[in-house]
Amino acid sequence: MRFAVKENLAQLFFSGAAVLSGAATLLILGFMILLSLPVLESGLLMNILTDPWSPGHGQFGILAMIVGTLYIAGLSLLIGFPISLGCSFFIQITSPHGPGKLLKKLVQFMTAIPTVIYGFVGVFLLVPVVRQVFSYGSGMSILTASLMLGILICPTMILFFSQSFARVPKNFLLAADALGGTPFQKLIYVIIPHAWPGLLTGLILGFGRAMGDTLIALMISGNSVMLPSSILDSARTLTAHIAMIIAADFDSIEFKTIFICGSVLYLLTSCGILAARILDRRQQG
Amino acid sequence: MTNKIKIQIRDLWFYYNTNLILEDIHLDIRKNCITCITGPSGQGKSTFLMTLNRLWENIDGAKSQGIINIDFENGFEEITVPGYPLPQLRQKVGMVFQTPNPLPMGIYKNVAFPLKLIGEKNRDSNFEKVKTALKKAFLWEEVKDRLTQDASLLSGGQQQRLCIARTLVLNPQILLLDEPTSSLDETSVEMIEQLLVILKQDCTIIMVSHYMDQIKRIADTTLVLSNRQLSKQ
Numbered sequence: 001m002r003f004a005v006k007e008n009l010a011q012l013f014f015s016g017a018a019v020l021s022g023a024a025t026l027l028i029l030g031f032m033i034l035l036s037l038p039v040l041e042s043g044l045l046m047n048i049l050t051d052p053w054s055p056g057h058g059q060f061g062i063l064a065m066i067v068g069t070l071y072i073a074g075l076s077l078l079i080g081f082p083i084s085l086g087c088s089f090f091i092q093i094t095s096p097h098g099p100g101k102l103l104k105k106l107v108q109f110m111t112a113i114p115t116v117i118y119g120f121v122g123v124f125l126l127v128p129v130v131r132q133v134f135s136y137g138s139g140m141s142i143l144t145a146s147l148m149l150g151i152l153i154c155p156t157m158i159l160f161f162s163q164s165f166a167r168v169p170k171n172f173l174l175a176a177d178a179l180g181g182t183p184f185q186k187l188i189y190v191i192i193p194h195a196w197p198g199l200l201t202g203l204i205l206g207f208g209r210a211m212g213d214t215l216i217a218l219m220i221s222g223n224s225v226m227l228p229s230s231i232l233d234s235a236r237t238l239t240a241h242i243a244m245i246i247a248a249d250f251d252s253i254e255f256k257t258i259f260i261c262g263s264v265l266y267l268l269t270s271c272g273i274l275a276a277r278i279l280d281r282r283q284q285g
Numbered sequence: 286m287t288n289k290i291k292i293q294i295r296d297l298w299f300y301y302n303t304n305l306i307l308e309d310i311h312l313d314i315r316k317n318c319i320t321c322i323t324g325p326s327g328q329g330k331s332t333f334l335m336t337l338n339r340l341w342e343n344i345d346g347a348k349s350q351g352i353i354n355i356d357f358e359n360g361f362e363e364i365t366v367p368g369y370p371l372p373q374l375r376q377k378v379g380m381v382f383q384t385p386n387p388l389p390m391g392i393y394k395n396v397a398f399p400l401k402l403i404g405e406k407n408r409d410s411n412f413e414k415v416k417t418a419l420k421k422a423f424l425w426e427e428v429k430d431r432l433t434q435d436a437s438l439l440s441g442g443q444q445q446r447l448c449i450a451r452t453l454v455l456n457p458q459i460l461l462l463d464e465p466t467s468s469l470d471e472t473s474v475e476m477i478e479q480l481l482v483i484l485k486q487d488c489t490i491i492m493v494s495h496y497m498d499q500i501k502r503i504a505d506t507t508l509v510l511s512n513r514q515l516s517k518q
Binding site: 171172174176177179180189190193194 | 338340343345346371372373374375376379380382384386387388389390398399401402403448451452455
């Protein structure tokens with residue numbers, strides 16, 4: 001009887017936590033829409049989504065920021081994914097007891113490093129290198145920010161990938177080894193198909209982290225409000241834009257656009273998650 | 286049964302960290318014979334099998350010393366030398382484990398998996414090879430109409446024969462079997478024993494088994510592993 005009461009209480013607690021987190025997500029969306037209402041009602045939404053950003057000329061478009069965000073988040077994922085995949089394979093499969101263990105500790109440590117430190121490394125190390133190598137602009141560019149963000153999102157992805165690799169049954173790995181599979185073949189044909197859901201979760205989190213990061217983009221992407229035409233161009237992300245505009249007059253349209261930026265960020269992240277889920281369903285057949 | 290030697294083992298020592306498992310093994314294994322290894326549990330019978338395809342190298346803290354020469358029809362090759370290509374070795378020295386370990390894919394894909402590993406892409410030829418391997422493992426008739434079905438849905442005995450077929454698809458010269466019938470029912474055991482007796486015409490078979498009746502039925506040579514030493518019974 002006592003056990004049953006405890007069971008029911010536990011179930012109630014966990015259900016409550018699940019409902020609360022779901023409700024929080026919806027509440028945030030509702031809050032964003034509510035704050036965006038003045039702009040939506042003024043009929044300026046399309047202008048904001050398509051115009052250039054030029055407050056002096058009464059233009060408050062955030063298209064350049066949307067493109068900049070997608071560029072930087074996409075490229076950082078492209079950079080971070082293969083590095084994370086390789087590191088996870090090394091940690092969990094190639095060398096789980098020796099150097100792999102050490103690497104895992106290092107990666108865990110990396111998750112605790114404040115973003116601003118990555119920003120400093122970007123400003124004082126990466127920016128001059130990119131400037132020197134490409135002899136183009138100031139070195140503060142989409143590429144520089146993506147490289148740094150790529151490294152920043154690696155620990156999150158590595159830890160998720162490693163966990164999902166660890167869940168691949170040892171039997172499968174043994175079968176591949178006994179049949180003469182090389183480590184690479186083992187990764188491609190056995191580990192990735194089996195660890196796919198975990199890889200996807202890691203990718204979603206990595207993408208979310210890259211899209212949501214403010215400081216790196218603010219410090220090293222150059223913050224230009226022009227539509228970028230190459231990865232060596234400077235760009236401004238939505239989060240960096242919000243951080244820069246938040247000090248503006250509360251009643252100005254300029255200020256109100258930050259809520260549109262927030263809503264777009266929410267929408268982009270949701271689209272990313274949705275696309276990943278569809279991909280997952282297709283993969284599972 | 287021939288008297289031709291397929292495997293020569295000289296001064297083989299094996300350790301797990303500081304624990305000595307195999308001590309100074311000297312042994313010749315004859316070609317096209319079934320050599321059964323028996324002995325008390327935990328003495329290193331599976332470890333001994335793994336020295337023949339170097340699968341032990343994936344185990345943390347394991348260390349081996351000594352020389353193993355195998356005659357792959359071109360004279361003896363020392364497979365214990367560092368740098369010996371492991372994928373090729375394991376394709377010629379196939380291994381089947383105690384617990385069937387089909388991969389999470391269909392029946393056909395499981396058997397064709399080793400062909401994928403060696404880069405065989407011809408669909409027709411692959412289908413013929415898979416069919417031959419399944420026939421050799423007495424499984425073709427049971428699965429020919431459901432080749433795309435998930436292999437994990439097969440019975441234990443069928444899964445084990447599938448794993449044997451998967452190993453046979455590459456025509457290995459040596460087949461290592463680690464208690465392949467220990468988790469199977471009587472009918473499946475009988476089938477696998479029959480299969481092994483036929484297979485020894487093309488293969489040298491080394492099998493670990495705890496069942497003396499089984500060893501009496503199929504073994505050409507019986508070895509006992511006890512106190513780190515292998516001796517003929």
